[in-house]
Amino acid sequence: MQMNQEQIRAFEPRSTIFQLKGQLVEMNYSKSTIDRLNSVWRNFIQYWDDHPQLEFCIQTIQEFISFRYGCELGDRDKAHNVRRAMNMLWDFAWHHQVFKQSSLNSRKFSTEYRDAFEGFLLHLIQCGYSEGSVRTFRSRLFQFEDYLFNNKIFNLDNLTSECLNEYSKTLGSFSPKTVVRKLRLLQHLLQFAYENGFIAEPLSPIIPKLRIPRNLQLPTVFTKEEVNALLAAVDRSNPLGKRDYAILMLAAGLGLRVSDIIGMTFDEIDWSKKLLSIVQQKTGKLVELPLTDGIGWAIIDYLQNGRPESECDHVFVKHCAPYDVLTPSMYRTVQKYLQKAGIKGPVGKPAGMHAFRHSLASAML
Template identity: 25%
Template sequence: MSASKLAAHSARCSTAVGSPIDTIVSRYVDYLRARRYASDTIQRYLASLRHFARRLDKRLTLDDIDDALVMEFVDVHLPHCRCPRPCMRHVNTVRAALRHLLSVLKDEGLSNAGRAQLHTPVDIELELFRHYLVDSCGYAQTTCCNRLWHIRNFLDSVFGQEAVTADQLTSTDIENFTARYFKGRSHATRLTYCVDLASYLRFRGLHGDDTRALLAAIPKMAPPMPARLPIAMTNRELDLFFAAFDLTSPIGMRDFAISRCLADLALRRMEVVRLQLGSFDWQNGTVTLTHTKGGRERKLPLPVQTAKALIRYLRYGRPDTSSRAVFVRQIAPYDKPISAVAINDLIRSAFVRAGLDERFRGVHALRRTAATRLVHCVIELAPVEPGAMDRHTST
């Protein structure tokens, strides 16, 4: 079905006469078509828009459609929907359709989301803190986001919508916050909150505030109980894991190549996501990582088995796409790299298929396995001094 026919079909079926969404249906369909969504999927998304349009107040305009309105419809209306049939009620489908609607509105300049809005005092304070984390500390984006989220919780609990003034903070504020957010959380999460609070208070100290008493009020976390060494996969388990991928399907070829990068090169998920076609020097057998956790460029040797898996995927499994990312989505929206969450899911699924899910769960098991195998290789290749074993046995 063509885009014009889809738009006409939506207009005929819409029961929301005069709905503001009717004016951008054609643009919405073009947006989905450009991302190569199937016609059936576009129809379901249009049905979701019609359901959403029924609930809109007649006085609302496109400017009034924002994240809050969408969230209210998905989280409040859908679970208790009694709208007359036919209407789309599938939560994931409706949420995806409305997310695309917000993107179209933003592209067309019709959404308040892309316009400058008034910032609360907490927002302004967090923006200053973000510049400190990025410019002075050089933290990665993920670390900054997590730290800002924790500090936002802290500042909101103390100041709310009022002005943020560090000299009004007291040790009691620190104690009340940690007591509330420590409840039911692991030792590692509690330690993270303490580190983030200390980072923020040091930031305020650089701005002339006396935060010594506040820093002293942060709980001193006792070391965790001694844990057993991380478990690495044996050669047999690794063989079972690699055998769990279907190398006759494009998705199986992609997932197998990702797994080889994780297990052979000890890459992190985001390092796999950020691999580009130009990252590989096939002639010299190397791969260059430019977006690492430490922000430094690294060049690694490319094992033969990893190269073979990559070549198989690039030749027979990778879809036609304008993206320069090595690993891309196999379903719409196309032309986008695979996400870190998707990598975690595909590795977990492979553990289940291999019957290893009781021992291994996450992606990091492959990184630990690669490190363990490397240590074993170093031990095996290390030269032994003459008489070293005699001295060892005599002691």
């Protein structure tokens, strides 16, 4: 079911959202989740009423998010909830479908697609893709599987060029970079499926070969003054502050990815030579970096005065039982200290750990 141009101009958010909420109830979404989504939709209705000349399109959604939420740093949960709500409204208005999100830890592929999808992911692992990349690919395959079931396609061999073109239209609310990556994964999946007998006809050439323009979205880069202000905002009088400070020093001082910092073990630190020897998780390459005095003392302060007792061989651990390795995400941490330091990130651009470590490269240019 598609919206034509007349339907786009005649879009009425109240009735659409009412139907959407009914659909979510039927799909057993919790009341708390529906309430969180509805808080965004209420704001959109107000925005829509205040701008009667608008059409319901991606640009309108982006302008609404920028107007209502873009000037607030917020935390990742809130930003995710806003994007999720508006993507869901867009999908429902265009396709009258809800592409349900599921926990990757508990969800499994359906029997109809399990052999093809699991075989494809195993193939990617054998090709050298990292665990994190394969986890992302799995999530995207779940979304594609949802689309297939919603359109009553229960076998890959029943795929048609029309079906694939319709699926590409559901990606309209994503950034160009995400669209390219989703279509590229689908192209590889179809090539694998053809070569391994899951489909009879080669469908991968149907998927358009798009390219991501260079510098399409450069990471937010903090100035030297902002980096210093953020570091100064960390309260190093408590254990968590000592841990956060050491992690931020490694990111800003050495440009390390958060996955490499979180994955750092004691045997990768040579205190006598003041040297870090780390195998990068993304590339698998060994890198050796100097352990400067500032970074070294920050780590020592954490180890001696902040780190809880733990048998974990990783330097940085959780500060609640069972005190094992940290989850590789520091977005909230950076956001917290940005707010404490009074630093406002550019509207619509990321301001997390990725941006923080890129500030080092910018300062070196």
